[in-house]
Amino acid sequence: METAKSERWITWIVKISGYSSILFVSLILFFLVREGLPALGDVPLKDLFGVRWYPIEGYFGIWPLIFGSVLVTVGALLIGIPFGIGTAVYLSELAPAWIKNVLKPIIEILAGLPSVVLGFLGIQLAAPFFRQFLNLPTGLTAFTGAVLLGFIAIPTIVSISEDALNTVPSGYRQGALALGANHWQTIWGVTVPAARSGLLTAVMLGVGRAIGETMAVMMVTGNAPVLPRSLNALFLPARTMTATIASEMGEVATGSEHYHVLFFIGMVLFGISLAVNLTASSLALRSRKRAERLLS
Amino acid sequence: MENPDYARISRRNALLGVNLLRLITLLTALPVIGVIVYIVVRGAPAISWEFLSAMPRDGMRAGGILPAIIGTFYLTLGTAVFSVPLGVAAGIYIAEYASDNRATRLVRIAIINLAGIPSVVYGLFGLGLFVLFLKLGTSILAASLTLSIMTLPVIISTTEEALRQVPNAFRVVSTSLGATRWQTIKRITLPQAIPGVITGIILGLERAAGETAPIMFTGAAFFLPLLPQSPLDATMALPYHIFVISTSVPGMPVQIQYGTVLVLLVFVLGMNVIATIIRNRARARRQW
Amino acid sequence: MSVKISVQNLTLMYSDGVESLHDVSIDIIANAVNVLFGPSGGGKSTLLRALNRLNDLADVETARGQVILNGQNILDPATDVIELRRKVGMVFSRPAPLPLSVYENVIYGLRLMGERSKTVLDERVEHSLRQAVLWDEVYDRLNDPGTSLSGGQQQRLCIARVLALEPEVIMLDEPTSALDPVSTAKIEGMLNELKERLTIILVPHNVQQAARTADYAGFFLQGRLVEYAPEKGLFLKPREKETQDYVTGRFG
Numbered sequence: 038m039e040t041a042k043s044e045r046w047i048t049w050i051v052k053i054s055g056y057s058s059i060l061f062v063s064l065i066l067f068f069l070v071r072e073g074l075p076a077l078g079d080v081p082l083k084d085l086f087g088v089r090w091y092p093i094e095g096y097f098g099i100w101p102l103i104f105g106s107v108l109v110t111v112g113a114l115l116i117g118i119p120f121g122i123g124t125a126v127y128l129s130e131l132a133p134a135w136i137k138n139v140l141k142p143i144i145e146i147l148a149g150l151p152s153v154v155l156g157f158l159g160i161q162l163a164a165p166f167f168r169q170f171l172n173l174p175t176g177l178t179a180f181t182g183a184v185l186l187g188f189i190a191i192p193t194i195v196s197i198s199e200d201a202l203n204t205v206p207s208g209y210r211q212g213a214l215a216l217g218a219n220h221w222q223t224i225w226g227v228t229v230p231a232a233r234s235g236l237l238t239a240v241m242l243g244v245g246r247a248i249g250e251t252m253a254v255m256m257v258t259g260n261a262p263v264l265p266r267s268l269n270a271l272f273l274p275a276r277t278m279t280a281t282i283a284s285e286m287g288e289v290a291t292g293s294e295h296y297h298v299l300f301f302i303g304m305v306l307f308g309i310s311l312a313v314n315l316t317a318s319s320l321a322l323r324s325r326k327r328a329e330r331l332l333s
Numbered sequence: 334m335e336n337p338d339y340a341r342i343s344r345r346n347a348l349l350g351v352n353l354l355r356l357i358t359l360l361t362a363l364p365v366i367g368v369i370v371y372i373v374v375r376g377a378p379a380i381s382w383e384f385l386s387a388m389p390r391d392g393m394r395a396g397g398i399l400p401a402i403i404g405t406f407y408l409t410l411g412t413a414v415f416s417v418p419l420g421v422a423a424g425i426y427i428a429e430y431a432s433d434n435r436a437t438r439l440v441r442i443a444i445i446n447l448a449g450i451p452s453v454v455y456g457l458f459g460l461g462l463f464v465l466f467l468k469l470g471t472s473i474l475a476a477s478l479t480l481s482i483m484t485l486p487v488i489i490s491t492t493e494e495a496l497r498q499v500p501n502a503f504r505v506v507s508t509s510l511g512a513t514r515w516q517t518i519k520r521i522t523l524p525q526a527i528p529g530v531i532t533g534i535i536l537g538l539e540r541a542a543g544e545t546a547p548i549m550f551t552g553a554a555f556f557l558p559l560l561p562q563s564p565l566d567a568t569m570a571l572p573y574h575i576f577v578i579s580t581s582v583p584g585m586p587v588q589i590q591y592g593t594v595l596v597l598l599v600f601v602l603g604m605n606v607i608a609t610i611i612r613n614r615a616r617a618r619r620q621w
Numbered sequence: 622m623s624v625k626i627s628v629q630n631l632t633l634m635y636s637d638g639v640e641s642l643h644d645v646s647i648d649i650i651a652n653a654v655n656v657l658f659g660p661s662g663g664g665k666s667t668l669l670r671a672l673n674r675l676n677d678l679a680d681v682e683t684a685r686g687q688v689i690l691n692g693q694n695i696l697d698p699a700t701d702v703i704e705l706r707r708k709v710g711m712v713f714s715r716p717a718p719l720p721l722s723v724y725e726n727v728i729y730g731l732r733l734m735g736e737r738s739k740t741v742l743d744e745r746v747e748h749s750l751r752q753a754v755l756w757d758e759v760y761d762r763l764n765d766p767g768t769s770l771s772g773g774q775q776q777r778l779c780i781a782r783v784l785a786l787e788p789e790v791i792m793l794d795e796p797t798s799a800l801d802p803v804s805t806a807k808i809e810g811m812l813n814e815l816k817e818r819l820t821i822i823l824v825p826h827n828v829q830q831a832a833r834t835a836d837y838a839g840f841f842l843q844g845r846l847v848e849y850a851p852e853k854g855l856f857l858k859p860r861e862k863e864t865q866d867y868v869t870g871r872f873g
Contacts, residue, residue: 040703069461140358143362146602149536149605151601153543153572153573157579221350249452252546252572256580279453279546282457300461307454310450318445504678
């Protein structure tokens with residue numbers, strides 16, 4: 038029969054498309070490893086995890102870059118977590134409908150801003166401002182990068198936190214209010230703790246977003262791959278893993294030592310994003326199961 | 334017995350706390366509005382017919398940004414060509430065909446990971462696979478393919494989500510009337526989900542249009558004297574152009590920089606607005 | 622009286638463990654209203670969904686026994702289920718018009734079969750809607766969405782939609798549970814006329830409806846067929862105590 042035949046074809050096409058994601062993840066991993074693993078042959082492991090990144094003279098120590106990524110990401114979270122979760126709590130627990138209708142599109146706009154635009158604003162506005170305000174020799178610092186990244190992570194944190202808060206059964210809130218707790222006590226004593234694994238997922242994904250961000254950090258952190266010598270490293274130029282790949286890949290010769298090391302950094306980033314996302318999704322799964330148990 | 338001091342303090346704390354949350358939200362939202370307004374104010378004077386329709390002159394310090402606009406348009410179109418059919422089909426698979434077994438879980442994990450891979454890593458991948466291995470060179474084609482794979486998870490998840498919102502009763506009824514699975518999808522489920530699917534496609538493409546890192550070493554060019562003639566040519570693109578003129582061109586007039594940013598924003602946020610309109614309209618018209 | 626469908630020792634179990642059937646044997650009589658009744662969860666809907674293999678959509682764990690229609694076991698994997706579902710139509714408890722116009726709802730099944738001729742379709746729409754006693758109410762708004770009709774009209778639309786396929790059997794799973802008494806009466810009257818041409822299986826939504834409509838009746842309890850008899854016997858003097866308790870309202 039004609040329908041049966043075309044039905045089989047379509048089922049196959051749809052199925053293959055469904056499985057293509059597995060293929061793509063594997064391909065990405067394969068090409069990263071293919072181009073990145075030779076780095077271990079070119080550069081001794083000891084040097085690869087050395088403290089100096091100066092490719093022109095053959096120093097390929099990636100610690101300063103890892104440090105730069107961590108520094109900027111932690112800084113971003115210090116901003117992203119309170120502002121992101123605070124906004125989510127306000128939106129889901131306190132805001133009247135009309136404010137929600139105004140705020141949500143604004144958060145969506147923030148999510149939709151290309152990172153190169155944020156980087157541009159960082160150069161034009163944030164860097165000069167921080168230089169004057171904090172009295173620094175240059176505004177292109179890890180701190181400026183962290184602030185921008187914080188804003189980049191906020192939409193992710195807000196939307197996932199809000200979902201988590203919205204799945205808390207309203208009976209919890211009513212119960213707390215009936216026992217005489219005020220709004221504020223209900224939020225921090227009942228709602229937020231009940232949503233904690235969802236909030237943790239939000240933070241994890243915020244971390245993933247921040248550590249993988251490239252353009253904005255590259256444009257505003259001043260591009261100095263150095264290990265810190267003091268606590269005020271936050272207010273000095275830095276260099277992340279992502280920014281290093283982006284700014285140097287264009288210049289390297291294909292197949293060179295430097296080229297392989299940049300792919301190796303890509304492998305490290307891939308590994309980090311894999312770990313972050315798997316953790317986040319297992320957390321999300323756990324919180325969903327918990328919610329189902331509570332609601333049933 | 335209630336301690337009046339305690340009650341007073343907790344009331345005061347509550348008031349303080351609520352106001353703190355208000356302040357935090359305000360501090361999140363205001364800068365967004367602020368910078369949008371600022372970009373419009375600073376960029377608008379640069380916008381003219383020449384700016385939109387002419388080639389750059391004087392080392393990009395004068396003239397227009399036509400090649401970057403055209404390039405971004407091509408890249409977005411190219412991304413759509415690959416990612417839309419594949420992403421929608423994959424979304425259909427997950428929502429309508431897949432049963433909950435190990436293979437399906439693996440697909441889900443793969444999608445989650447695709448969504449989380451940093452954009453610059455996509456750039457590396459595109460360089461390794463499309464530019465070098467498949468020998469497509471730095472080209473619109475290689476960059477579009479790279480962006481497509483990056484966009485895929487967005488399209489897949491929104492398609493799945495939109496299909497799942499269609500009531501199951503429709504599927505049961507349609508099947509009971511002698512429809513095959515695909516007939517049900519084609520005639521009922523997909524048409525009902527289409528506004529959501531389109532919204533997802535636009536949001537995915539919006540992201541692709543604004544990306545820089547994945548195209549830096551796969552298809553974007555610093556400056557080209559001619560418009561691209563074929564999919565195998567490299568191209569200028571708005572996001573990369575913004576990066577170039579704000580970091581690598583000494584003496585670049587600020588007004589042109591803001592103007593270029595404004596054009597990209599209109600492009601990207603315009604898509605966002607269209608997606609929102611489609612979603613809201615569909616919601617209002619929905620019969621279930 | 623001839624047997625239309627013969628269910629023989631049917632056992633069905635689902636992996637989620639609800640509404641299974643245990644060793645059910647029942648003959649569905651042609652050109653009659655066959656009523657399956659009993660408390661909810663008794664397995665009536667499960668039986669209906671087995672008769673047109675709609676349970677293919679669910680997770681069946683065990684299936685034993687046979688269902689014979691026109692001399693063939695429809696549980697056989699080789700059965701053409703599409704063909705079967707056209708022959709054995711189904712109306713659900715909640716009116717569920719597809720998100721299409723009234724007209725397109727009625728000819729949905731025909732379109733699936735590839736019917737394109739406007740005259741055939743027009744003719745079938747009118748005929749089916751008349752059979753479902755709906756034509757006079759909707760003939761001037763065939764292009765309105767199916768959901769714009771009232772609840773009772775929607776349910777009759779769903780019946781017309783099944784009739785358009787000219788089925789041999791029509792199964793109705795509590796078709797009037799969401800309807801007012803007037804709509805209910807219309808549908809019951811319609812069934813009485815339809816049985817001249819086809820076989821009807823009805824899961825009524827209460828004992829009264831069962832008593833009003835049944836030519837033959839089977840009483841289901843916890844997945845078993847407790848008692849099966851021509852109509853009046855079952856309601857006036859049930860043989861089994863469980864049946865008696867149920868019809869007299871002692872539980873249910």
